[in-house]
Amino acid sequence: MQLKGAFKMKKFVSLLLALMMALGMTALAEESKDQLARIQEKGEIVIATEGTWAPWTYTDENGNLVGFDVEIATAIAEKLGVKATFVTVEWDGILAGIDSGRYDIAANGIDVTEQRSEKYNFSTPYAFNRTALVVRGDNEDIKSFEDLKGKKTTNSIASTYMILAEEFGAEVVGVDTLEQTIMQVLTGRADATLNSEVSIADYMQKRPDANIKIVALTEEANLVAIPTRKTDDSASLLEAINQAIAELREEGKLSEISMKYFGRDITAETVGEAAE
Numbered sequence: 511m512q513l514k515g516a517f518k519m520k521k522f523v524s525l526l527l528a529l530m531m532a533l534g535m536t537a538l539a540e541e542s543k544d545q546l547a548r549i550q551e552k553g554e555i556v557i558a559t560e561g562t563w564a565p566w567t568y569t570d571e572n573g574n575l576v577g578f579d580v581e582i583a584t585a586i587a588e589k590l591g592v593k594a595t596f597v598t599v600e601w602d603g604i605l606a607g608i609d610s611g612r613y614d615i616a617a618n619g620i621d622v623t624e625q626r627s628e629k630y631n632f633s634t635p636y637a638f639n640r641t642a643l644v645v646r647g648d649n650e651d652i653k654s655f656e657d658l659k660g661k662k663t664t665n666s667i668a669s670t671y672m673i674l675a676e677e678f679g680a681e682v683v684g685v686d687t688l689e690q691t692i693m694q695v696l697t698g699r700a701d702a703t704l705n706s707e708v709s710i711a712d713y714m715q716k717r718p719d720a721n722i723k724i725v726a727l728t729e730e731a732n733l734v735a736i737p738t739r740k741t742d743d744s745a746s747l748l749e750a751i752n753q754a755i756a757e758l759r760e761e762g763k764l765s766e767i768s769m770k771y772f773g774r775d776i777t778a779e780t781v782g783e784a785a786e
Contacts, residue, residue, distance in 0.1 A: 544742075544744070544745070544746050545614065545746070545747045546590075549590070549747065550591060554593040555593070555594060555614045557583050557587075557597070557615055557617050558596075558607050558608070558613035558617075559575075559604075559616065559618045560598060560601055560618050562687040563618070563619065563709060564709065564713070565577055565712045565772060566579045566706070566709065567580055567617070578637075578770075579619060581770075582758075582764070583617035585758055585767070589753070589757060589758070601668070601669060604618060608738070609739070615737065615738055621639075621732040621733065621734060622732070622733040622735050623670060630739065631739070632733075633755060634755055634756070636735065636758075636764060637764075638734065638776055639706050639708060639731055639734055640707040640732070641706070641707065641727065641728040642706070643703075643724065644702060644703050644723070646696060646721055646722060647721040653725050654725070655726055655728075656678065659679030660679060660681075661680050661681070661702060662683060662702075663680040663681070663682050663683070663702050664682070664690075664703050665691065665704060666684065666685065671703070675702075688705065688709060692720065692722060696720070696721060708774075708776060712771075731779075736751055736755075765777055
């Protein structure tokens, strides 16, 4: 009886070890797949976006997530053969989520900067966007970016606009949304704000009575692109995204989406020269 029990135990241990080995090999095989393969196997790509920055990414009157970036990212996902799953998150959590693997990519009018390029790989640009310097309508003290020294501005924390304002010597007050940004300027709690030229133009078009004005624009346009993790297993994903952007540009889809949301083609590299 004891020998029979020992045999059964030995058989059980052998089966358990075989199962553990099989599970380990499955996990190893899963790890060996690159990010694009995992996304296509899952059938979805997870995309981080704010959802509060019209007309780039925002919620319409029916509660649907819409905007230039939403349509661009959805079109890219279709080219990859997967579903676009959007997750709305505050700006300062977007890139952190890319780091942790919580999101595959982000689409939020993200400018390519030298500092960001050290940590992330960026796709080829799909939009070109200048920075506008905005003040209250009766403000005559600020007429150029150089006038920001010693003044108070308001912007999203860690945004390109916050960094630029600080480079010109401004003290920056952090906010979360464009609405909050404009309200800070209108109430005098901030002297100015820096933001996307097209976002400000859209805001002023929808609210013609808003007491704000654009007093300066950067000479060169910022490059807007899709960030991915800077890892070896993300190389094929970046390549696929670049191919998708190239096809969408050639098909005229980028231009079509831009005209829908901005009334101009910000996907052309000459946008910085043509937009006034």
